[in-house]
Amino acid sequence: xxxxxxxxxxxxxxxxxxxxxxxxxxxxxxxxxxxxxxxxxxxxxxxxxxxxxxxxxxxxxxxxxxxxxxxxxxxxxxxxxxxxxxxxxxxxxxxxxxxxxxxxxxxxxxxxxxxxxxxxxxxxxxxxxxxxxxxxxxxxxxxxxxxxxxxxxxxxxxxxxxxxxxxxxxxxxxxxxxxxxxxxxxxxxxxxxxxxxxxxxxxxxxxxxxxxxxxxxxxxxxxxxxxxxxxxxxxxxxxxxxxxxx
Amino acid sequence: xxxxxxxxxxxxxxxxxxxxxxxxxxxxxxxxxxxxxxxxxxxxxxxxxxxxxxxxxxxxxxxxxxxxxxxxxxxxxxxxxxxxxxxxxxxxxxxxxxxxxxxxxxxxxxxxxxxxxxxxxxxxxxxxxxxxxxxxxxxxxxxxxxxxxxxxxxxxxxxxxxxxxxxxxxxxxxxxxxxxxxxxxxxxxxxxxxxxxxxxxxxxxxxxxxxxxxxxxxxxxxxxxxxxxxxxxxxxxxxxxxxxxxxxxxxxxxxxxxxxxxxxxxxxxxxxxxxxxxxxxxxxxxxxxxxxxxxxxxxxxxxxxxxxxxxxxxxxxxxxxxxxxxxxxxxxxxxxxxxxxxxxxxxxxxxxxxxxxxxxxxxxxxxxxxxxxxxxxxxxxxx
Numbered sequence: 001x002x003x004x005x006x007x008x009x010x011x012x013x014x015x016x017x018x019x020x021x022x023x024x025x026x027x028x029x030x031x032x033x034x035x036x037x038x039x040x041x042x043x044x045x046x047x048x049x050x051x052x053x054x055x056x057x058x059x060x061x062x063x064x065x066x067x068x069x070x071x072x073x074x075x076x077x078x079x080x081x082x083x084x085x086x087x088x089x090x091x092x093x094x095x096x097x098x099x100x101x102x103x104x105x106x107x108x109x110x111x112x113x114x115x116x117x118x119x120x121x122x123x124x125x126x127x128x129x130x131x132x133x134x135x136x137x138x139x140x141x142x143x144x145x146x147x148x149x150x151x152x153x154x155x156x157x158x159x160x161x162x163x164x165x166x167x168x169x170x171x172x173x174x175x176x177x178x179x180x181x182x183x184x185x186x187x188x189x190x191x192x193x194x195x196x197x198x199x200x201x202x203x204x205x206x207x208x209x210x211x212x213x214x215x216x217x218x219x220x221x222x223x224x225x226x227x228x229x230x231x232x233x234x235x236x237x238x239x240x241x242x243x244x245x246x
Numbered sequence: 247x248x249x250x251x252x253x254x255x256x257x258x259x260x261x262x263x264x265x266x267x268x269x270x271x272x273x274x275x276x277x278x279x280x281x282x283x284x285x286x287x288x289x290x291x292x293x294x295x296x297x298x299x300x301x302x303x304x305x306x307x308x309x310x311x312x313x314x315x316x317x318x319x320x321x322x323x324x325x326x327x328x329x330x331x332x333x334x335x336x337x338x339x340x341x342x343x344x345x346x347x348x349x350x351x352x353x354x355x356x357x358x359x360x361x362x363x364x365x366x367x368x369x370x371x372x373x374x375x376x377x378x379x380x381x382x383x384x385x386x387x388x389x390x391x392x393x394x395x396x397x398x399x400x401x402x403x404x405x406x407x408x409x410x411x412x413x414x415x416x417x418x419x420x421x422x423x424x425x426x427x428x429x430x431x432x433x434x435x436x437x438x439x440x441x442x443x444x445x446x447x448x449x450x451x452x453x454x455x456x457x458x459x460x461x462x463x464x465x466x467x468x469x470x471x472x473x474x475x476x477x478x479x480x481x482x483x484x485x486x487x488x489x490x491x492x493x494x495x496x497x498x499x500x501x502x503x504x505x506x507x508x509x510x511x512x513x514x515x516x517x518x519x520x521x522x523x524x525x526x527x528x529x530x531x532x533x534x535x536x537x538x539x540x541x542x543x544x545x546x547x548x549x550x551x552x553x554x555x556x557x558x559x560x561x562x563x564x565x566x567x568x569x570x571x572x573x574x575x576x577x578x579x580x581x582x583x584x585x586x587x588x589x590x591x592x593x594x595x596x597x598x599x600x601x602x603x604x605x606x607x608x609x610x611x612x613x614x615x616x617x618x619x620x621x622x623x624x625x626x627x628x629x
Contacts, residue, residue, distance in 0.1 A: 076471050087466065088463075104254075105473060106250075
């Protein structure tokens with residue numbers, strides 16, 4: 001399988017604190033990878049480094065063949081990034097938000113019109129195209145944010161807790177869209193706090209105190225710990241690590 | 247590059263003009279300031295209220311009184327008869343000054359002896375007080391000269407009857423003519439300064455706020471993963487407010503000319519050009535503020551922190567020459583100072599580039615420095 005994300009000894013320090021500690025990981029093309037772990041484990045920082053928003057203190061990462069620190073502009077053309085609190089312009093309409101992001105990527109004219117229409121259809125957001133983003137429901141905002149990151153046809157999608165605070169129905173809709181994208185060959189790298197979502201990933205990585213302590217398929221993780229649920233498997237793994245260091 | 251700048255610029259304008267609050271914020275404060283400074287702030291002393299305490303009650307004291315009322319600068323509002331009444335008139339602010347003619351005023355002057363007229367001035371407003379005192383002083387001095395002449399004449403005539411004697415008494419009088427603002431309207435002084443004030447407020451605060459708002463709502467992080475370069479983002483964010491600032495200059499100038507009849511003796515194009523020079527500084531300062539503030543409140547407070555001293559030390563309201571010498575040197579660091587000098591020069595003196603080039607050069611150097619320092623701080627990374 002073709003490797004699309006290659007992380008080598010990636011480290012980020014903020015003063016005394018080591019937020020990400022020598023992380024090694026590879027993600028294959030077309031895979032959906034879930035990064036899980038307690039708050040403050042370093043998931044968001046990892047994601048930001050992979051998107052070229054932060055420079056690593058140590059180590060390196062190659063995304064879609066480009067080094068994230070040295071060649072961040074090339075990386076940005078290949079990826080879509082949806083931050084935990086995705087910034088939509090509340091006073092602009094759904095369409096204006098989409099046009100703004102499309103234009104920044106240089107996607108204009110006929111291509112833009114086609115893509116916008118296609119995305120609106122896929123997310124069933126067509127009826128709301130002239131509504132200001134501030135007046136959308138939580139689930140619809142999430143969909144709009146996703147559309148804005150897809151306008152330049154990225155090969156990899158980075159999602160930081162994309163369904164946080166979204167109702168179950170909207171979450172199901174959202175996943176339906178993600179599956180559609182996977183079918184189109186897009187690689188998805190996400191962080192999540194919902195373990196039922198982690199269960200849907202091809203592989204999950206468990207982060208704890210800046211370290212990647214386990215990385216496997218959800219099934220393998222459960223089998224190793226003999227736990228019936230992924231939740232139980234995570235808690236056992238974390239406790240085992242904490243016990244060993246204590 | 248320009249396409250992306252234009253995309254951001256268009257978005258800024260849509261946002262700025264869509265929100266009613268913002269629309270109001272862009273154009274109402276300039277008008278309010280203009281009206282306040284044009285109509286309300288008036289440092290001229292006209293019809294000062296004075297109390298007239300005449301303890302002499304003679305034709306001579308009345309003739310001095312006539313000179314006061316005839317000057318048009320004073321209105322006599324009361325005639326206190328006792329010290330207590332004088333006290334009360336000043337305490338209550340009924341009179342801004344009290345003139346006291348001593349008993350024996352006419353007798354002493356008739357005998358050729360010196361006599362004193364007392365002026366009691368309410369000094370709570372030092373500016374008004376000094377003006378009132380100097381107006382009153384000049385009326386009394388004039389009266390005194392007149393009196394002297396008359397007595398001289400009488401003396402000469404009585405001493406050597408019949409002989410031809412020159413009646414002239416040598417006199418030196420100061421005849422001042424005021425240039426550029428002949429009637430000394432404080433309005434002419436203040437209204438052009440409002441232009442500097444407004445550009446500063448609009449560009450400094452709005453630039454800082456609009457960038458920090460993107461940080462607050464999280465769109466900044468999103469913009470960072472687009473191909474937008476920092477310089478493009480910077481220009482896209484500042485140009486709309488530069489445009490608004492220039493529109494405000496036009497607006498204020500038109501109102502100043504039509505409503506307040508402020509003379510515009512110089513070139514309007516030069517004024518606009520200098521406004522652009524000044525804009526570089528205030529936009530740069532706004533950018534700088536945005537790099538050090540995380541929230542809109544911080545940006546707001548920061549802009550007050552910057553603009554208040556900048557105004558106090560600009561010569562907009564308080565003449566720089568009256569400041570302590572050390573502070574006077576400090577004002578050379580203040581870009582607003584140069585722009586105020588330029589604006590007043592163009593409006594009131596009709597000054598051109600030949601006169602204003604030092605100020606223009608100072609603004610240019612200042613603008614380029616501030617702008618490039620802020621640009622260096624304005625990165626597109628999170629940490």
